[in-house]
Amino acid sequence: MENYTMEGRTYRYYGQEAPLYPFGYGLSYTTFRYRDLVLSPPVLPVCANLSVSVVLENTGLRDSEEVVQLYLRWEQSSVPVPRWQLVAFRRVAVPAGQEAKLFFQVLAEQRAVWAQDWRLEPGTFTLFAGGQQPGQKTRAPSEVLSTQFSVTGTARPLRGC
Numbered sequence: 001m002e003n004y005t006m007e008g009r010t011y012r013y014y015g016q017e018a019p020l021y022p023f024g025y026g027l028s029y030t031t032f033r034y035r036d037l038v039l040s041p042p043v044l045p046v047c048a049n050l051s052v053s054v055v056l057e058n059t060g061l062r063d064s065e066e067v068v069q070l071y072l073r074w075e076q077s078s079v080p081v082p083r084w085q086l087v088a089f090r091r092v093a094v095p096a097g098q099e100a101k102l103f104f105q106v107l108a109e110q111r112a113v114w115a116q117d118w119r120l121e122p123g124t125f126t127l128f129a130g131g132q133q134p135g136q137k138t139r140a141p142s143e144v145l146s147t148q149f150s151v152t153g154t155a156r157p158l159r160g161c
Helices: none
Strands: 032-040 043-045 050-058 064-074 085-094 099-106 118-120 123-130 144-152
Touching: 032 123, 032 144, 050 064, 050 085, 050 123, 064 099, 085 099
Parallel strands: 043 144
Antiparallel strands: 032 050, 050 099, 064 085, 064 123, 123 144
């Protein structure tokens, strides 16, 4: 094998063609609503971690569980990167009519790109939070919230943080 690129071989690199059953595809016995996606800080140094909170509300009539998923997208990168990358997930049980506030950490190394070495780069990133991948079409409706954050500083090797 001479071509080691993953383009066209995994869901992360499909380009415009979506997989038939992407990660997070499925049905539920209730409906959920996402709100109040908050990033802290919204501008962070290149080696810093990002704190994330989001509120998940069960708007249906049945107690149920939801798999909350966080995806990261690089807006500009010096090397090819996935369309988005799963950086965190958690299964949460939420009673009917109730809500849960969830907290996550997105570590600096989860923003690293491979350029002959793992590197952290400054730039703009988009974070998605929801019950499915961004832009996914399913029979069970699920919101995906998004917001951007910025990373400042100069590019550096991950091991230099």
